[in-house]
Amino acid sequence: MSGYTAGSIFTNLVTEPMRDKYVNFAELSSSEPDGAFRIEVRRKESAVALIAPHGGKIEPGTSEICRSVAGEDLTYYLFEGCKSNKNRNLHITSSRFDEPQGIDVARSAQVVVAFHGQNASELFVNVGGLATRVCASVICHLQTAGFKASQHDDPNLQGRDKNNICNRGSKGQGLQLEISRGLRDVLTSDKSAMSRFSSAIRSALDEVEQFT
Numbered sequence: 001m002s003g004y005t006a007g008s009i010f011t012n013l014v015t016e017p018m019r020d021k022y023v024n025f026a027e028l029s030s031s032e033p034d035g036a037f038r039i040e041v042r043r044k045e046s047a048v049a050l051i052a053p054h055g056g057k058i059e060p061g062t063s064e065i066c067r068s069v070a071g072e073d074l075t076y077y078l079f080e081g082c083k084s085n086k087n088r089n090l091h092i093t094s095s096r097f098d099e100p101q102g103i104d105v106a107r108s109a110q111v112v113v114a115f116h117g118q119n120a121s122e123l124f125v126n127v128g129g130l131a132t133r134v135c136a137s138v139i140c141h142l143q144t145a146g147f148k149a150s151q152h153d154d155p156n157l158q159g160r161d162k163n164n165i166c167n168r169g170s171k172g173q174g175l176q177l178e179i180s181r182g183l184r185d186v187l188t189s190d191k192s193a194m195s196r197f198s199s200a201i202r203s204a205l206d207e208v209e210q211f212t
Helices: 025-031 062-070 100-108 132-144 181-189 191-205
Strands: 037-042 048-056 075-081 111-118 125-128 175-180
Touching: 037 100, 048 062, 048 100, 062 075, 062 111, 062 181, 062 191, 075 100, 111 181, 111 191, 125 132, 132 175, 132 191, 175 181, 181 191
Parallel strands: 048 075, 048 111, 111 175
Antiparallel strands: 037 075, 125 175
């Protein structure tokens, strides 16, 4: 998969964060019209729950990646933007994401894996979260599969806030994957690449019980 890798200079690109329009879900839901967003939940008896809190048209590709990794046996939750435009207005930052079904899914699991999008055309994944050993395992498995994966150099961008949706599981530690737009486009258009990516993450998640 050498054609899909990027130099390390691109793994820690920093872009100025955009200010959210809404501070929480109550404000969002009372302001947006019917049909602006949809929520999809599939519950399985799994220790791991997968969450795409900015799915659909908010951070394109994250829903598809979340479903692919979930396969047939993992619980997952999607909050998806469905508007014809301005879906970025539906973004609630991870430390303030409080949609009730999403919080319930997170709390029902031991470990939460959250899928996010990062604005960059290069191909990389930044892996963070408080489940540090799981993070290291995911990075290792992704690199072995030929993907560029690393932890962000900036501690503030490592998903370590205890209120981050990825850290809201019963163990208080989870995993955050910030996937570049370039890689998301590859994964959603190349079934083989998506399969390799998903298999790499699942291989790491199979080890969750020994980490938690």
